Structures are given as C-alpha cells and as structure tokens.
Amino acid sequence: MTPTVISVINQSQRISDDDVERMTHAVSKQLASDVAPIWGLVPALEFVKSGGKPTAGSCPCYVIDTPDIDDALGYHDEGSDGVPYIKVFVDPTLDNGGTALAGDNAVSVTLSHEVLELLGDSPANKWADGPKGVDYAFELCDAVEGDVYEVDGVSVSNFVYPAFFDPHAAHGERLDHLRKLTRSFAMTSGGYQITRTEPGTIAQVFAAATSHSTASGIRLHFGPDMPEWKRRGIINKHDKLRRRRPRAAA
Numbered sequence: 001m002t003p004t005v006i007s008v009i010n011q012s013q014r015i016s017d018d019d020v021e022r023m024t025h026a027v028s029k030q031l032a033s034d035v036a037p038i039w040g041l042v043p044a045l046e047f048v049k050s051g052g053k054p055t056a057g058s059c060p061c062y063v064i065d066t067p068d069i070d071d072a073l074g075y076h077d078e079g080s081d082g083v084p085y086i087k088v089f090v091d092p093t094l095d096n097g098g099t100a101l102a103g104d105n106a107v108s109v110t111l112s113h114e115v116l117e118l119l120g121d122s123p124a125n126k127w128a129d130g131p132k133g134v135d136y137a138f139e140l141c142d143a144v145e146g147d148v149y150e151v152d153g154v155s156v157s158n159f160v161y162p163a164f165f166d167p168h169a170a171h172g173e174r175l176d177h178l179r180k181l182t183r184s185f186a187m188t189s190g191g192y193q194i195t196r197t198e199p200g201t202i203a204q205v206f207a208a209a210t211s212h213s214t215a216s217g218i219r220l221h222f223g224p225d226m227p228e229w230k231r232r233g234i235i236n237k238h239d240k241l242r243r244r245r246p247r248a249a250a
Contacts, residue, residue: 002122003084006043006115007054008061012090015107020063021047023108026154027115033151034177035116038161039140042119059122061086061115063107069240071233074110076118077241084122086114092233105155109148112156113141124241127196128165130185137194137218138165144176146190146225158188189225192234194218 010020028045036042048054067089069075074088088110117140120126126138140159147158158178163169166184175181180188187193196218220238222231 002041002119003043003057003059005055005058006045006061006086006118007048007058008045008063008111009048009054010050010063012063012065014065014090015063017047017050020107021049022152023105023111023154026108026151027112027156030112030151030156031115031119035119035159038177039119043115045115059084059086059118061088061111063088063090063111065090067092067233069233070236071229072237073106073230073233074114075237075241076114076122076124078123084118086118088114092229108154109157113145116140116157116159117142129167130195131167133197134185135196136165136185139194143185143187143191143193144178144180145192146223147176147178147180147188149178187221187223189223191223192226192231193221194238195221 008020008024010017012020024045024047031042031045043059046055046058054060062085064087067073068087071092072089073092074086076084076086078084088107090107120140121138127135128138130136141157143160143164144158148155149158150156158176158180160176160181161174163173164175164181164184169175169184175184175186185193218238220234222234
C-alpha cells in the first residue's frame with residue numbers, strides 16, 4: 001500500500017539540509033499540483049531536520065552520498081517488513097554527470113522520480129499488459145526520465161499519465177505531463193523501459209533504442225540519448241532488485 005507520508009532524511013555530507021528541504025518542498029508541490037489531479041491521492045512529503053523524528057509509520061527516503069548499488073542514482077523498494085523505502089544517491093550525479101547533470105539538478109530529479117514511482121508501485125512488483133504479448137513495468141517516470149521541468153526553480157521529473165499504460169488509448173490522448181509522447185508504451189530518447197514476455201521472445205519496443213537482458217531475464221530498453229554510465233547504474237540496480245521476487249500483473 002502506498003504510504004500516506006514520505007519522510008525525506010538527509011544523510012549526505014555533500015548537499016546541505018537547506019537544499020534538500022527546498023527540493024522536498026518542490027516535489028511536494030509537484031505531487032499536489034501536477035500528479036494528484038491525474039493519479040489521485042498522493043502521499044505528503046516532509047523534510048526531517050537533523051535530530052528530528054519522522055512521522056510515525058512514514059516511508060523513509062534517505063539522501064545518501066555513496067550508492068549501495070554501483071552507479072545507481074536511486075531506487076525504491078519494499079523491505080522484508082513490508083514497509084517501502086527510497087534511497088537517493090548524491091555521488092553519481094556529481095562525479096559522472098559533469099555540469100550538464102548539475103544544471104538539471106539531478107538529485108532533485110531523482111528524488112522526484114523515485115517518489116512518483118513509489119506512488120505508482122510501492123512494492124515494485126506491478127506489470128501492465130502491452131501490445132504483442134509484452135508486459136511493461138508499471139513505472140511512472142522511466143520512459144520519460146530524460147525530460148525535466150521546474151517547480152519553484154527546482155528541477156523535477158516528467159511522468160506518464162494513465163493512458164500511457166492503455167494499448168487502446170484514443171488518438172491524441174495525453175500520455176505524459178510534458179506532452180512528449182505520441183503513442184502508448186513508447187519512450188523519449190533519454191528514457192528507458194523494462195519489459196518481459198509470457199511466454200515468448202522479447203520484442204524490441206523502440207527502434208532507436210538499445211537493449212540489455214538482465215540477470216533476472218528481464219529486458220531493459222534504453223533511448224539513444226541515455227549516457228553509458230547511467231545505463232550501467234540502471235542495469236546494476238535492476239540486476240539486484242528485480243530478481244528478488246516475481247512481479248504481479250497490474
């Protein structure tokens with residue numbers, strides 16, 4: 001079940017509490033203004049100051065310097081206790097991305113991305129039935145993760161609308177917040193997707209994309225503008241997380 005409160009806790013030595021608090025407020029505004037009218041109820045976000053206590057029963061979101069999965073920017077998952085959690089990592093955004101990523105405020109984009117995806121699939125185990133027998137992971141940001149916009153001067157992630165997961169969506173129906181996509185189950189050039197088939201062979205889903213089969217047998221599809229270092233982080237993340245348990249149908 002999606003938590004009612006997400007507590008953002010800064011454990012980084014490289015980014016200040018003031019900056020993380022500003023990002024938290026921007027993502028909270030994104031949830032209320034942009035996401036809730038489309039996806040319904042959204043969790044409240046709170047920033048927990050140093051020495052403070054998060055709301056009891058909230059989902060923790062840790063901002064950490066060094067990733068526990070090589071090159072990962074962040075991820076959400078569910079613990080063995082059934083409580084979802086988020087980790088956002090600072091080092092890869094500063095060490096690998098250079099000035100381009102810094103200009104996009106990659107930490108805030110990752111925070112936005114993971115919060116929105118936890119909203120859509122808090123246990124990280126849902127699939128949507130796509131065309132030609134291909135299942136697509138129910139992720140709200142992956143397909144458009146290369147596209148950002150600003151809320152109060154803070155960069156946040158683009159996200160998809162419900163029609164994105166509908167193989168019979170009406171022509172012209174809005175598929176993502178920034179109106180970048182023109183067909184369901186597509187992706188923009190800086191995005192990626194996770195697919196599987198049951199049964200059958202994996203189908204290529206985007207002609208200009210490259211793909212990679214993970215250790216868990218799931219296929220990742222990358223847009224042509226996805227940086228190589230970022231692809232490595234995504235592959236490492238999904239090799240570790242996605243093979244833990246079977247994913248349920250959405």
